[in-house]
Amino acid sequence: MSGADLWHLLFGKLSADALPFYSAIAATAAGVVVCGALGAALLITWLGRWRYLWREWFTSLDHKKIGIMYVVLSLVMLARAVVEACMMRMQQAVAFDSAGFLPPDHFAQLFTTHGTIMIFFMAMPFLTGLINFVMPLQIGARDVSFPMMNSVSLGLTTAGAGLMMVSLVLGKFSTGGWSGYPPYTELGFNPGVGPDYWIWAVTLSSLGSTLTGINFAVTIYKRRAPGMTLFRMPLFCWTALCASILMIFAMPPLTVATALLACDRYLGMHFFTNSLGGNMMNFANLFWLFGHPEVYILILPPFGVWSEVIANFSAKYLYGYRSLVYATMAIAVLSFTVWVHHFFTMGQSADVNAAFGIATMLIGIPTGVKIYDWMLTLFRGRVRFTVPMLYALAFLLLFPLGGLTGILLANPAVDYQVHNTLFLVAHFHNMLIPGLLFGMLAGYHYWFPKAFGFRLDEVWGRIAFALWVAGFVLAFMPLYALGLMAMPRRTDAFFEAAYLPYTLVAAFGALLILAALVSLCVQVWVSVRRRRETEVFAGDPWNGRTLEWATSSPPPDYNFAVLPQVEGRDAFWLMKQDGRAYRTPDRYEDIEVPRNSAMGPVVGMAGAAAGFALVWHIGWLAIIGVLTMGGALIARSFVRHTTRTIAADEVRRIEARWRDAVAASPGVTRDDETTPANRGHAAMEVA
Amino acid sequence: MNAQGRNYPGINLDHEPQTHAEAEEKVFGFWVFLMSDLVLFALLFATYATMTGATAGGPSGGDVFELKSTMIETGLLLASSFTFGMASLEIKYGGKGRLFAWLAVTLLFGALFLGFEWRDFATMIAQGAPPSRSGFLSAFFVLVGTHGLHVTAGCVWIVVMMAQIAVFGTARDVKIRMLRLGLFWHFLDIVWIAIFSVVYLPGLVR
Ligand code: HEM
Ligand SMILES: [Cu+2]
Numbered sequence: 030m031s032g033a034d035l036w037h038l039l040f041g042k043l044s045a046d047a048l049p050f051y052s053a054i055a056a057t058a059a060g061v062v063v064c065g066a067l068g069a070a071l072l073i074t075w076l077g078r079w080r081y082l083w084r085e086w087f088t089s090l091d092h093k094k095i096g097i098m099y100v101v102l103s104l105v106m107l108a109r110a111v112v113e114a115c116m117m118r119m120q121q122a123v124a125f126d127s128a129g130f131l132p133p134d135h136f137a138q139l140f141t142t143h144g145t146i147m148i149f150f151m152a153m154p155f156l157t158g159l160i161n162f163v164m165p166l167q168i169g170a171r172d173v174s175f176p177m178m179n180s181v182s183l184g185l186t187t188a189g190a191g192l193m194m195v196s197l198v199l200g201k202f203s204t205g206g207w208s209g210y211p212p213y214t215e216l217g218f219n220p221g222v223g224p225d226y227w228i229w230a231v232t233l234s235s236l237g238s239t240l241t242g243i244n245f246a247v248t249i250y251k252r253r254a255p256g257m258t259l260f261r262m263p264l265f266c267w268t269a270l271c272a273s274i275l276m277i278f279a280m281p282p283l284t285v286a287t288a289l290l291a292c293d294r295y296l297g298m299h300f301f302t303n304s305l306g307g308n309m310m311n312f313a314n315l316f317w318l319f320g321h322p323e324v325y326i327l328i329l330p331p332f333g334v335w336s337e338v339i340a341n342f343s344a345k346y347l348y349g350y351r352s353l354v355y356a357t358m359a360i361a362v363l364s365f366t367v368w369v370h371h372f373f374t375m376g377q378s379a380d381v382n383a384a385f386g387i388a389t390m391l392i393g394i395p396t397g398v399k400i401y402d403w404m405l406t407l408f409r410g411r412v413r414f415t416v417p418m419l420y421a422l423a424f425l426l427l428f429p430l431g432g433l434t435g436i437l438l439a440n441p442a443v444d445y446q447v448h449n450t451l452f453l454v455a456h457f458h459n460m461l462i463p464g465l466l467f468g469m470l471a472g473y474h475y476w477f478p479k480a481f482g483f484r485l486d487e488v489w490g491r492i493a494f495a496l497w498v499a500g501f502v503l504a505f506m507p508l509y510a511l512g513l514m515a516m517p518r519r520t521d522a523f524f525e526a527a528y529l530p531y532t533l534v535a536a537f538g539a540l541l542i543l544a545a546l547v548s549l550c551v552q553v554w555v556s557v558r559r560r561r562e563t564e565v566f567a568g569d570p571w572n573g574r575t576l577e578w579a580t581s582s583p584p585p586d587y588n589f590a591v592l593p594q595v596e597g598r599d600a601f602w603l604m605k606q607d608g609r610a611y612r613t614p615d616r617y618e619d620i621e622v623p624r625n626s627a628m629g630p631v632v633g634m635a636g637a638a639a640g641f642a643l644v645w646h647i648g649w650l651a652i653i654g655v656l657t658m659g660g661a662l663i664a665r666s667f668v669r670h671t672t673r674t675i676a677a678d679e680v681r682r683i684e685a686r687w688r689d690a691v692a693a694s695p696g697v698t699r700d701d702e703t704t705p706a707n708r709g710h711a712a713m714e715v716a
Numbered sequence: 717m718n719a720q721g722r723n724y725p726g727i728n729l730d731h732e733p734q735t736h737a738e739a740e741e742k743v744f745g746f747w748v749f750l751m752s753d754l755v756l757f758a759l760l761f762a763t764y765a766t767m768t769g770a771t772a773g774g775p776s777g778g779d780v781f782e783l784k785s786t787m788i789e790t791g792l793l794l795a796s797s798f799t800f801g802m803a804s805l806e807i808k809y810g811g812k813g814r815l816f817a818w819l820a821v822t823l824l825f826g827a828l829f830l831g832f833e834w835r836d837f838a839t840m841i842a843q844g845a846p847p848s849r850s851g852f853l854s855a856f857f858v859l860v861g862t863h864g865l866h867v868t869a870g871c872v873w874i875v876v877m878m879a880q881i882a883v884f885g886t887a888r889d890v891k892i893r894m895l896r897l898g899l900f901w902h903f904l905d906i907v908w909i910a911i912f913s914v915v916y917l918p919g920l921v922r
Contacts, residue, residue: 306851
C-alpha cells in the first residue's frame, strides 16, 4: 500500500487543500470559528465549568433546559447568518460595474449557507426551543412524552449545525442555494464536498425535527392536565400541535430528497442527473413538498406567540379563539396543496399552475382571519407597550404587506414576470423577519423572565426593536423595487446604474440589522448585571393568563407539585379570579422526573462524526459513527432506572420557598410592570 | 376515565393501570412514527412510479424480475408475520421457552427473506442491471432496498428483544416494546405487499 493509499484510507479526501488559505475572507471566517470554539472551550475550562455544563445541561432531559439550549444554538447561528447577509448586501452595494470583494463562487456559498442556516439552524431550533420550554408548562404537564428522544433531537440538530460550522474551516460549501437544486448539487456540476456538507447537515437536522414533531404531538395529545381539553389549550399549544403534525408529514419528503441526492452522489445512481433517465423535476417536487409546509412550520408557532402576547398585554381573552384554531388547522391542511407555486415556470401546463395558484391564494383567507382576530383583541384592551407588544404591532403592520405580495406571486402570470428576481427575496424576508423572527424575539422577551427569573432590560429591548424594524424596512423595501426592475436574485455583480441607489439603501439597512443584533447582546449583558433589580422569582411578572405563569421563575424540575385542575380557557387567569391561585395543596407526593442521560450528546457526536466522515469519504469513521448511534440506542434500552424521585418533603420545601416569595412580594399593577416594583406577583386589578 | 376504560386494547398486557397508561402513550407515539415512515415509503413509491419508463435503454422490470424468488420472499414475510403473532400470544399465555422459539422462527424467516432479496439483487447486478445503470433501476433498488433495510432493523430488534426477555423476563417495559416491535413487523408486511403489487407484478405482467 502506498502512502497516498494509506492517507486516503485514514483521511479520505481531506488534505491541506481543504484549508481556506485561498482567500483572505474565507481564512478570516475560519479563524473566527476556530478562535471562537477554542476561546469558549478555554473559558469553560478556566472557569472549571465543564462538569457543571455536562451534568446540568448537556445530559439533562428536562424539557425546559433542552428548550433553552435550542434557543442558545439558534442565536449563535443567527449571528453567523446575519453577518453573511451583511456581506452579501455589502457586495451588492459595491459591485456595480466591478467585481466587488467577493468572487462569484464565494457569493454563491454565502447565500447557500445563509439560507440553510436561517431556516434549519436558526428558525427551526428557535421555535423548537420555545415550544419545548413553554408548551408542557402551558398544558400543565411535567415533561414531554419522550424526554430522552427530546435530547437526541437536540443532539442531531446540534450535529447538523456543527457540520455547518466545520464547513467554514475545511472545504467549500455548496453553491446550490438553500433548496439544493440539482444539477448544481450533482456530481457532474460540483464534484467537491460542498453539496455533501449541505446534504448531511440538512439530513441530520431533518431527522431531529421529525422526532421533535412526534414528541410534541404525542405530548399534546396525551399529557394535558386534568380538565385541559383541547379547546381550552392556549393558542400557542394549538400552533405547536399543528406545526408538529406538519413536521411529522413534511420532514420525510426532505429526508427522501437529500437521501436520493446522496445516492446519486455516492453510489452513482440517476435520480436527478441529466443522463440515463434522471429527472431533476422529481427533486423540485420532493423538496417543495417539504418546503412549503416548512414555511408554515416556521410561521405557525410565531402566530401562537402573537396570540399569547397580544391577549396578555391587552389583558383580554383572545378574540375569536375558535376561529383562530380553525384558521390554524386550515392553514396546516392547505399548506400541503400549494407546493407547485415554487416552480410555476418549470413547464407544467397552465391548468396545473392555475389550480395551485388558486390554492395558494386560498391560504390568504385563514391568515386574514387571524390578523383581524388579533386586531380585535387589541380593541378596547388594556394595552401596554412592552417590548413583545411593540414587536406584535410591527408585525401587524408589516406582515400583511408581505402577505399581499405573496398573493401577487400566487398568480402564475405575475410570477412569470418576477420569478427569480429580488421581488421574491423581498417577499419571503417580509414574511420571515416580521412574521417569524419578530415572533421569536417577542417570545424570547416574553418568556425570558420565566426561564431565568429576571426580566430583560426594557431600554435596550426598545433600541434593538427600533433597529430591527428600521433595518428591515430599509434592507428589504428596496428589493421589491429592484425585483420589479428585473434584478435577478443570487447576483454577485451588476451593470445597471439604476439599481445602485437601491442596493446602497439595502446595504445600510443590513448594517442597522447588524446593530440590532449587537443591541440584543448588549441587552443580555445589561440585564444580567442588573438582575437583582428585575428579579421575578414569584413567577408572574406580566399578570399572565396561562399555566406557565402559575409556577416559580425558573420553574422547579417537576413544574407542578400537583397537576393543576383546569376549569376553562386562560386557566391561570381563572385561578387568580376565583382565588385558587397559589393555594397550598393538602398534601405533597413523591414526583418522578427523568434521570439525566448521555444519549443526546453521544448520538449527536456520533451523528456529527458520521456526517463529517461521509462528507470526506472517511469510511471507517462513518461506520463507527453509525454503529455508535445504533449501539447507544440498544444499550439504552437495557437501562431500567430512567427516572429519579423527588421526595415529597423536598417538594414541600421547594414549594414553601416559592409561596413565601409570592407572599413577600407586593402586588404590582400593570402600569408598573416594567419598573423595579415588579417582583413577579401581579396585583388583582379589574380586568 | 376509569381503569377499565384506559386499558390499552392490546391482548397481552397485565392488569396494572400504570402499564396501560404507559402503553397508551408509547404505542401511540410509535403509531405516529410509523405514519411518518409511511410517508417516506409513499414518496419512494411515487418516485418509482415516475421512473418506470426511465430505463435509458437498459433492462426494464420484465427483463430482470424473477417471479419465483419474489413469491418465496412474499411467503416468508407473510409467514413471519404469523409467527410473530404466535409470539405475541405467548407473552400472555405461554412460557418463556415457547416465546423464544416463536421469536427465533420469526427471525429465521426474516433472515431468509433478506437472503433471497440479497440474491435477487446480486443476480440483477450480474445481469448488467445495477442501480447506476438507469433512473428506473436506481428507483427500484432504493425502494426495495429501503424496505430491506427496515427488515434488517427489525431483525436486529428481534435479537435485542430476545436478549431482553432472557435478562428481564416479560417485564412491563419489555411487553410494551414487544407491542411496538409487532406493529413494526406487520407494517413491513404491508409495505411489502405494496411493493409486490406496484413493483413486481406490473413489471412481470408487462
Ligand atoms: C436578518 C436580516 C437578513 C438579511 C439582511 C438577509 C439578507 C439576505 C440576502 C442578501 C440574501 C440573498 C439574496 C439574493 O439571492 O440575492 C438572502 C437570501 C435568503 N435568506 Fe435572508 N436575510 C436576512 C434574514 C433572513 C431570515 C430571518 C431568514 C429565514 C428565517 C432568511 C432566509 C433566507 C433564505 C432562505 C434565502 C435564500 C437563499 C438562497 O437563495 O438559496 N433570511 N437573505
Ligand atoms: Cu410555498
